[in-house]
Amino acid sequence: xxxxxxxxxxxxxxxxxxxxxxxxxxxxxxxxxxxxxxxxxxxxxxxxxxxxxxxxxxxxxxxxxxxxxxxxxxxxxxxxxxxxxxxxxxxxxxxxxxxxxxxxxxxxxxxxxxxxxxxxxxxxxxxxxxxxxxxxxxxxxxxxxxxxxxxxxxxxxxxxxxxxxxxxxxxxxxxxxxxxxxxxxxxxxxxxxxxxxxxxxxxxxxxxxxxxxxxxxxxxxxxxxxxxxxxxxxxxxxxxxxxxxxxxxxxx
Amino acid sequence: xxxxxxxxxxxxxxxxxxxxxxxxxxxxxxxxxxxxxxxxxxxxxxxxxxxxxxxxxxxxxxxxxxxxxxxxxxxxxxxxxxxxxxxxxxxxxxxxxxxxxxxxxxxxxxxxxxxxxxxxxxxxxxxxxxxxxxxxxxxxxxxxxxxxxxxxxxxxxxxxxxxxxxxxxxxxxxxxxxxxxxxxxxxxxxxxxxxxxxxxxxxxxxxxxxxxxxxxxxxxxxxxxxxxxxxxxxxxxxxxxxxxxxxxxxxx
Numbered sequence: 001x002x003x004x005x006x007x008x009x010x011x012x013x014x015x016x017x018x019x020x021x022x023x024x025x026x027x028x029x030x031x032x033x034x035x036x037x038x039x040x041x042x043x044x045x046x047x048x049x050x051x052x053x054x055x056x057x058x059x060x061x062x063x064x065x066x067x068x069x070x071x072x073x074x075x076x077x078x079x080x081x082x083x084x085x086x087x088x089x090x091x092x093x094x095x096x097x098x099x100x101x102x103x104x105x106x107x108x109x110x111x112x113x114x115x116x117x118x119x120x121x122x123x124x125x126x127x128x129x130x131x132x133x134x135x136x137x138x139x140x141x142x143x144x145x146x147x148x149x150x151x152x153x154x155x156x157x158x159x160x161x162x163x164x165x166x167x168x169x170x171x172x173x174x175x176x177x178x179x180x181x182x183x184x185x186x187x188x189x190x191x192x193x194x195x196x197x198x199x200x201x202x203x204x205x206x207x208x209x210x211x212x213x214x215x216x217x218x219x220x221x222x223x224x225x226x227x228x229x230x231x232x233x234x235x236x237x238x239x240x241x242x243x244x245x246x247x248x249x250x251x252x
Numbered sequence: 253x254x255x256x257x258x259x260x261x262x263x264x265x266x267x268x269x270x271x272x273x274x275x276x277x278x279x280x281x282x283x284x285x286x287x288x289x290x291x292x293x294x295x296x297x298x299x300x301x302x303x304x305x306x307x308x309x310x311x312x313x314x315x316x317x318x319x320x321x322x323x324x325x326x327x328x329x330x331x332x333x334x335x336x337x338x339x340x341x342x343x344x345x346x347x348x349x350x351x352x353x354x355x356x357x358x359x360x361x362x363x364x365x366x367x368x369x370x371x372x373x374x375x376x377x378x379x380x381x382x383x384x385x386x387x388x389x390x391x392x393x394x395x396x397x398x399x400x401x402x403x404x405x406x407x408x409x410x411x412x413x414x415x416x417x418x419x420x421x422x423x424x425x426x427x428x429x430x431x432x433x434x435x436x437x438x439x440x441x442x443x444x445x446x447x448x449x450x451x452x453x454x455x456x457x458x459x460x461x462x463x464x465x466x467x468x469x470x471x472x473x474x475x476x477x478x479x480x481x482x483x484x485x486x487x488x489x490x491x492x493x494x495x496x497x498x499x500x501x502x503x504x
Contacts, residue, residue, distance in 0.1 A: 066473055089465075089473045108445055109463045114452060122441045148441065153480070157435050160477050161428035164486075165442050166449045167464030168493045169424040174458040174500070176413035183409050189374045189400065190417050191453070193360055197418045198450035200366060201443070206426040211361045212419030213341075221318055221341045225412050228405070233496065234416070240492045241420045244485065248426070 001025050001139060004055060006072055007063035008032035010110035011086050013040055015063060015143075018118040020045075024142050028057045040112060051075050058082065059139060061104060066090050073097065082135055084127075088159030091152040092126050102127030102136045105155055106144070109166045122146040124155050175234050207248070214245035253277050253391060256307060258324055259315035260284035262362035263338050265292055267315060267395075270370040272297075276394050280309045292364060303327050310334065311391060313356060318342050325349065334387055336379075340411030343404040344378050354379030354388045357407055358396070361418045374398040376407050427486050459500070466497035 003025055005012050012030070019027045020042060029046045030037065031054060037047040048054065056078055062085040064072055069085050073095050076083055082100040088107075095101035103126040108116065123140040125147060127133035133149065140147040150158065173194060177187040200209040213221035222242055229235040255277055257264050264282070271279045272294060281298045282289065283306060289299040300306065308330055314321055314337040321337050325347050328335055334352040340359075347353035355378040360368065375392040377399060379385035385401065392399040402410065425446060429439040452461040465473035474494055481487040 065468075066470065089476050107441060109448055109452070109461075111452065111456065111461065111463060114448075114455070116448070120444045122444065146441070146444075148437075150437070154435050154437065156476060156480055157431055158437065158441070160480060160490075161431045161442060162445055163464055163466075163477065163490075164424045164428040164431070166445050167462070167466060167497065168489075169421045169446070169449055170452075170458055170461050170463075171466075171493060171497050171500075172416045172421040172424065173453065174462060176417040177458050179409055179413045179416070183406050185400075185402070185406065185410065187457075189359060189398070189410070190413060192372050192374065193414055193418050194421070194450055194453060196361055196366075196368070197421055198446055200361070200363065200422075201425065201446060203366070204363065205439075206422055206429050209361075209363065209422050210419070210426060211363060211422075212415050214415075214419060214423075216317075218318065224341050224408060225415065228408055228412060233499075237420075237492055237496060238412075238415075240489055241423060244489060245419065245423050247485075248423075 001059060001142075002028040002055075002057040003059045003061060003139075004029045004031065004057040005061050005063060006031045008034065008038050008041070009063060009065070010112060011106065012063035013038075013112075014110050014116055014118065015061060015086075015106075016041060016045060017115075018143050022142050025139065029055045056081070059135075060084070061086060070094055082127075082132055084136060088124075088162065089156045092128065093152075096128070100128070100132045100135075102132050103152075103155065104136055104140055105159075107158060107162060109162075118143045119145055122148055124148050124150050124158055126151060126155065175237070179234070210245065210248060212245075214242040215248055217246050217249055253311060253394075254280040254307075254309040255311045255313060255391075256281045256283065256309040257313050257315060258283045260286065260290050260293070261315060261317070262364060263358065264315035265290075265364070266362050266368055266370065267313060267338075267358075268293060268297060269367075270395050274394050277391065281307050308333070311387075312336070313338060322346055334379075334384055336388060340376075340414065341408045344380065345404075348380070352380070352384045352387075354384050355404075355407065356388055356392055357411075359410060359414060361414075370395045371397055374400055376400050376402050376410060378403060378407065427489070431486070462497065462500060464497075466494040467500055469498050469501055 019025045060083045066087050083095050083098045084102045084104045088105050105124040107122040121144050123144045125136045127136050180187045271277045312335045318339050335347050335350040336354045336356045340357050344355055357376040359374040373396050375396045377388045379388050432439045
């Protein structure tokens with residue numbers, strides 16, 4: 001199965017690495033806008049930044065930023081190939097000019113300098129026909145054990161969930177790092193707590209894991225905290241989230 | 253070193269377990285308001301719910317809710333003992349009627365049915381004199397490798413940081429669980445992402461770990477997400493946090 005990957009960002013980097021290690025999939029070519037293959041990629045990869053040099057493959061995986069998908073899709077001219085994008089929140093039909101199109105969205109946070117195993121990463125797939133979906137499923141199962149079929153709305157909601165759990169969850173740690181640094185306290189002291197926050201979820205739902213002043217509706221502590229945060233940029237976030245957590249009580 | 257613990261909640265449960273396993277510390281007695289020792293405690297512990305039966309010990313550790321600390325402190329009459337509370341956001345001087353008083357605040361999220369090793373949990377301590385601080389340090393070092401001296405304001409700010417990282421971080425997972433459940437999608441699919449969110453922090457600061465539409469200032473995706481969240485109780489949280497993350501760009 002010959003694959004061409006388009007884009008040289010973090011998703012592309014991790015996909016390339018996984019495909020290179022596959023016995024079934026073959027990374028035929030990588031396309032990017034920049035002149036040279038970035039250093040974090042295996043330098044043996046066949047690379048081009050010239051669309052006219054794009055090879056014919058079974059499968060084109062578009063790994064570019066959401067707002068560039070349409071532009072690159074319009075330039076692909078291989079009629080019988082399958083064209084997929086890897087975006088969480090871009091609809092399937094953005095690729096509808098292609099006879100065979102779909103989505104292959106890996107549900108993970110990809111950063112430079114973090115090596116990840118694709119094996120456990122859920123891959124959310126979609127396609128414009130059963131036949132194409134089957135082909136995408138075959139490839140996805142070579143990358144991961146966990147392949148899930150979803151339509152565009154469901155996929156966007158999964159992406160939104162990922163934004164809450166990862167982006168917003170991580171931002172809570174950005175805030176706590178900043179608060180501790182402002183006191184000259186080593187942010188490392190929070191690491192066991194952050195680890196346990198994650199470990200707990202192996203055994204409990206997030207709802208059952210919830211602790212702290214807000215879920216106890218401990219108004220005195222919340223007031224103390226807000227008075228120390230007064231005037232800081234974190235006051236509003238503290239208030240907004242606490243207000244929502246307090247309401248959890250009615251649901252528990 | 254004879255210790256009496258007051259309170260039968262989660263902190264008390266985990267402290268009792270740790271002290272029972274110590275070769276140096278001796279759990280003399282446990283006091284609680286309820287009639288019988290709860291089942292999750294070792295049933296060999298000497299338990300009372302009658303303050304008149306409280307034994308004389310070197311050390312009293314108050315593990316009750318913040319608003320009950322003053323009331324129980326007023327009832328302790330042992331002059332030469334050291335009295336500490338375990339609260340993150342209660343000032344040291346709430347115990348000032350006692351000649352020797354201090355704080356022993358374990359920085360962790362404690363839930364029932366989660367066995368934790370105290371060894372790696374940071375313990376934040378404070379006291380009304382150097383001599384008392386030294387005694388509290390000795391005991392704390394029997395419980396944990398990581399003992400840190402902080403004043404009341406610093407301790408509250410550490411507690412606030414813990415609220416952001418744990419309580420609010422976990423609430424982000426409550427939201428994502430709810431969104432996925434509403435779509436009949438198994439919330440388990442987010443587990444690898446949540447795990448990686450935590451693992452990343454072993455190698456990167458939270459600031460450098462930040463990914464997603466907000467930190468990219470990807471207005472199109474944010475707008476899509478907000479349109480899908482429109483009218484839901486998560487719309488405001490999504491907007492508030494994204495607005496703050498977008499500002500991170502100016503700092504990066």
